[in-house]
Amino acid sequence: MTDDSPWTKGMGDDGDEGPKDLGATFVENTLYGPDLNVLDGEFIGDRGRVFGLALKTGLLTVLTLGFYRFWMKTRLRRWYWSGVRVGGAPAEYTGDPLEKLLGFLIAVAFLAFYIGIVNLLLMFVSFSLFEGNFAAYALSFAGVVPLWFYARYRARRYVLARTRWRGIRFGLEPGAWGYAWRALVHWAVTILTGGLLWPRMTFWLEKYRTDRTWYGDVRLEQEGKWTMLYTATKHVFLAAVVAGIAALLLWADNIWGISVALVAVIWGGFGLAYYKVKTWELLTNAKRAGGIVFHARPKPLRVFWIYVLGYGLSSFVVTIFLVPIGFMLLALMGGVEALASGGAANLTSLSSWALTAVSIGSYFAIFLAWGAVAHAFVTMPLWRHYSETLTVIDPQALHLVQQRGRDSFEEAEGFAEALDVGAAI
Amino acid sequence: MSSIIPRVVRSGTLPPDADAVLFDGRTAHAKSVQLWVNQNAGVLEIRGEGIDQNWPIADIRLIPDQAGQKGLVLGCEAAPLARLLSANRNLMNQFPALHKRRANISRWRLLRWAAGAVASVALIILVLVPLMANQLAGMIPAKGEHALGQATLEQIRTALDETGIAPLPFCENEEGLAALAKMEARLSPQKDPLTVRVLDHDMVNAFALPGGHIVFFRGLIEAADTPEEVAAVFAHEMGHVVSRDPTRHALRSAGSIGVLGLLFGDFAGGALVLFLTEQLIEARHSQQAETDADAFAYDVLSQAGVPPSALGDMFDTFRTQFGDADGVQAHFLSHPKLSARIADARAATPDGFEAQPILTDVEWHALQNICD
Ligand SMILES: [Zn+2]
Numbered sequence: 001m002t003d004d005s006p007w008t009k010g011m012g013d014d015g016d017e018g019p020k021d022l023g024a025t026f027v028e029n030t031l032y033g034p035d036l037n038v039l040d041g042e043f044i045g046d047r048g049r050v051f052g053l054a055l056k057t058g059l060l061t062v063l064t065l066g067f068y069r070f071w072m073k074t075r076l077r078r079w080y081w082s083g084v085r086v087g088g089a090p091a092e093y094t095g096d097p098l099e100k101l102l103g104f105l106i107a108v109a110f111l112a113f114y115i116g117i118v119n120l121l122l123m124f125v126s127f128s129l130f131e132g133n134f135a136a137y138a139l140s141f142a143g144v145v146p147l148w149f150y151a152r153y154r155a156r157r158y159v160l161a162r163t164r165w166r167g168i169r170f171g172l173e174p175g176a177w178g179y180a181w182r183a184l185v186h187w188a189v190t191i192l193t194g195g196l197l198w199p200r201m202t203f204w205l206e207k208y209r210t211d212r213t214w215y216g217d218v219r220l221e222q223e224g225k226w227t228m229l230y231t232a233t234k235h236v237f238l239a240a241v242v243a244g245i246a247a248l249l250l251w252a253d254n255i256w257g258i259s260v261a262l263v264a265v266i267w268g269g270f271g272l273a274y275y276k277v278k279t280w281e282l283l284t285n286a287k288r289a290g291g292i293v294f295h296a297r298p299k300p301l302r303v304f305w306i307y308v309l310g311y312g313l314s315s316f317v318v319t320i321f322l323v324p325i326g327f328m329l330l331a332l333m334g335g336v337e338a339l340a341s342g343g344a345a346n347l348t349s350l351s352s353w354a355l356t357a358v359s360i361g362s363y364f365a366i367f368l369a370w371g372a373v374a375h376a377f378v379t380m381p382l383w384r385h386y387s388e389t390l391t392v393i394d395p396q397a398l399h400l401v402q403q404r405g406r407d408s409f410e411e412a413e414g415f416a417e418a419l420d421v422g423a424a425i
Numbered sequence: 426m427s428s429i430i431p432r433v434v435r436s437g438t439l440p441p442d443a444d445a446v447l448f449d450g451r452t453a454h455a456k457s458v459q460l461w462v463n464q465n466a467g468v469l470e471i472r473g474e475g476i477d478q479n480w481p482i483a484d485i486r487l488i489p490d491q492a493g494q495k496g497l498v499l500g501c502e503a504a505p506l507a508r509l510l511s512a513n514r515n516l517m518n519q520f521p522a523l524h525k526r527r528a529n530i531s532r533w534r535l536l537r538w539a540a541g542a543v544a545s546v547a548l549i550i551l552v553l554v555p556l557m558a559n560q561l562a563g564m565i566p567a568k569g570e571h572a573l574g575q576a577t578l579e580q581i582r583t584a585l586d587e588t589g590i591a592p593l594p595f596c597e598n599e600e601g602l603a604a605l606a607k608m609e610a611r612l613s614p615q616k617d618p619l620t621v622r623v624l625d626h627d628m629v630n631a632f633a634l635p636g637g638h639i640v641f642f643r644g645l646i647e648a649a650d651t652p653e654e655v656a657a658v659f660a661h662e663m664g665h666v667v668s669r670d671p672t673r674h675a676l677r678s679a680g681s682i683g684v685l686g687l688l689f690g691d692f693a694g695g696a697l698v699l700f701l702t703e704q705l706i707e708a709r710h711s712q713q714a715e716t717d718a719d720a721f722a723y724d725v726l727s728q729a730g731v732p733p734s735a736l737g738d739m740f741d742t743f744r745t746q747f748g749d750a751d752g753v754q755a756h757f758l759s760h761p762k763l764s765a766r767i768a769d770a771r772a773a774t775p776d777g778f779e780a781q782p783i784l785t786d787v788e789w790h791a792l793q794n795i796c797d
Contacts, residue, residue, distance in 0.1 A: 045492030049492065053490070075489075078491075079490045079492050082490065082492045082498070083492030083493070085493075089448075090498065092488065096530065098530040098535060101535065105539050105541070105542040106542075108545065108546065109541045109545040112542070112545045112549050112684045113549060116549035116550065116553065116554055116683060117557070117680065119679055119680055120676060120677075120680035123676060123679040124676060127569040127572055131571075131572040133576050165453075166448050166455060167450040168448075216453060399452060399454035400452065401452060401453040402451065403451050403506065
């Protein structure tokens with residue numbers, strides 16, 4: 001660390017700005033070899049701020065009947081992006097809420113047609129032929145799945161096009177339909193093989209996305225083989241074995257059956273987290289951008305713990321919210337009964353309106369509390385952990401990266417937004 | 426490192442106001458620079474190795490929503506890709522327009538597409554969906570129609586439930602059901618079988634659903650003065666069943682709910698769907714549909730020996746109990762021409778009409794206590 005780096009000077013002791021080596025050309029080091037610039041990742045920003053931001057923007061979203069959500073998403077992304085610093089330089093999200101609104105309007109103009117007419121027809125066919133709405137839901141779902149992958153790729157393209165680091169834009173080449181049909185085939189193969197070829201899907205879809213990703217004028221490449229991801233599946237398979245033992249024990253009416261089944265469930269949860277973290281590590285370490293390579297070393301146990309603790313805490317907070325609301329509902333309902341027996345019908349309708357108001361209010365309160373707590377205790381800790389355990393190794397090539405042109409991409413995330421393609425933020 | 430930067434440009438020998446790092450937006454190179462705020466010339470002077478830039482002070486913006494609270498990340502309208510990073514936060518006071526926003530999207534474009542989206546949604550919801558629903562309602566087979574009604578009824582029961590545990594219960598007192606069955610037999614001796622239910626709820630209302638479902642709320646049966654008034658409501662709802670108004674309505678909402686959900690997103694969407702389901706009960710049929718259902722009811726009632734004026738009596742009873750304003754509770758009360766409908770019902774009763782009681786006193790008592 002060079003103390004005369006201008007970004008470091010004048011900083012407080014706690015150093016939450018934390019940029020190191022930003023102005024330095026390179027650092028001698030023993031771990032990665034000489035003549036390499038080692039850019040360590042870190043995450044700036046604390047829980048309190050993201051909690052406040054999520055709560056404030058969430059409230060505005062509710063008050064504007066959902067229309068502030070474009071601003072909410074933009075502001076949260078700006079916050080998270082600016083919190084990630086690699087080699088001291090923060091990333092930046094340059095998306096525009098109005099651009100998102102426009103993209104959404106474009107998507108609505110087209111999708112309203114599809115959704116209105118198709119839903120109606122499906123409902124009609126389903127009830128006419130099958131006397132139930134299950135067929136309608138199944139068909140509607142089947143029709144939406146390819147669109148869902150399509151929209152996901154498009155959303156990724158938009159987000160990358162609006163992400164900058166060191167002033168240079170990222171980008172993703174067009175290719176959403178290619179992605180959609182590949183994803184469908186991979187999913188079909190994965191399901192038909194009972195999940196045995198899951199790593200193959202993970203690898204090839206990631207390779208499709210990575211090989212089309214650019215940083216400035218440098219294209220990223222996904223190297224490695226899909227079989228290398230099998231080490232990431234070990235805990236899922238072990239959990240499956242334990243589940244098998246549990247099934248045998250339960251079948252034999254053994255008293256240990258339940259406990260072993262519980263172990264299998266927890267182990268399975270950890271196995272999934274392990275798969276996610278480990279594949280991310282393996283894939284990231286096999287990526288390159290020209291000569292620039294990456295060294296990721298996230299800890300699966302830590303990530304699993306963040307999930308357990310974070311969602312546990314979110315549930316706890318929501319429960320706390322529920323208790324007073326429950327009492328209020330009970331009190332109101334008692335009031336309704338009393339009034340009804342007293343025959344004051346006008347008042348009955350009045351308190352039934354109050355009841356509705358309280359129900360809607362509590363629905364939104366829970367929604368807001370859950371969202372804000374999950375940001376502070378799940379999303380942010382995850383981002384922090386992934387950032388802190390990432391290192392970019394630059395063989396003096398980074399400073400040569402040139403800017404790329406702007407991807408205007410009118411529809412922004414419109415389709416993803418309209419189809420509810422759930423991105424974390 | 427700052428010592429090697431030649432300070433050649435600025436004529437004075439003032440020390441720099443701050444050190445910073447510049448990303449010029451052309452390459453990813455991080456350049457160490459020094460900053461001088463020159464308020465006289467209205468520019469921020471940025472000097473470094475091979476760098477000689479002036480940013481107009483009025484054009485300097487703070488990049489918003491930063492996670493880091495100690496440094497400054499600055500941009501400039503004139504050079505939108507460049508970023509200046511400085512640890513000196515006091516610099517902020519020097520720039521007057523840090524928070525000014527520029528709209529990158531043309532307002533007209535936005536308005537045009539907003540109008541387009543609204544027009545598209547309006548066309549779908551107000552024209553295409555009703556048109557198709559009207560056509561399809563006539564083509565749906567009886568069994569399918571019944572299933573549609575069943576599904577809608579379950580939705581309504583879930584929406585009306587306030588306990589959050591189970592759907593709103595049906596009232597199934599045996600003698601009460603027997604009285605209701607007798608009333609049904611009197612009104613529709615040989616027509617298609619109906620499915621008649623009573624829901625345990627205070628609301629003074631009744632509604633018809635696709636496939637011959639007719640549902641009363643306990644509130645309506647308790648509020649009625651005579652069994653003939655209940656029979657009149659029964660006959661009116663039968664009129665809706667026969668003309669398939671509820672089927673049209675259910676198909677229409679199947680098309681509209683998805684579109685409205687699309688518009689409001691998952692955030693408000695959940696509450697919205699709940700709200701719309703409640704609207705289903707209110708079922709505002711067209712004025713013509715109401716008039717036709719009334720006319721149908723007069724015929725059914727006369728044939729069953731119940732004076733059609735009972736429909737008018739029912740309106741009258743409810744109006745004196747709740748007043749005209751309480752329309753939310755019952756769709757037949759919310760009708761603007763309530764007085765006209767009362768008059769019509771009385772006029773439909775010929776002079777010297779021979780009324781036969783539809784239920785005995787005992788049966789009427791059982792029906793009023795069907796929820797016990
Ligand atoms: Zn009616």
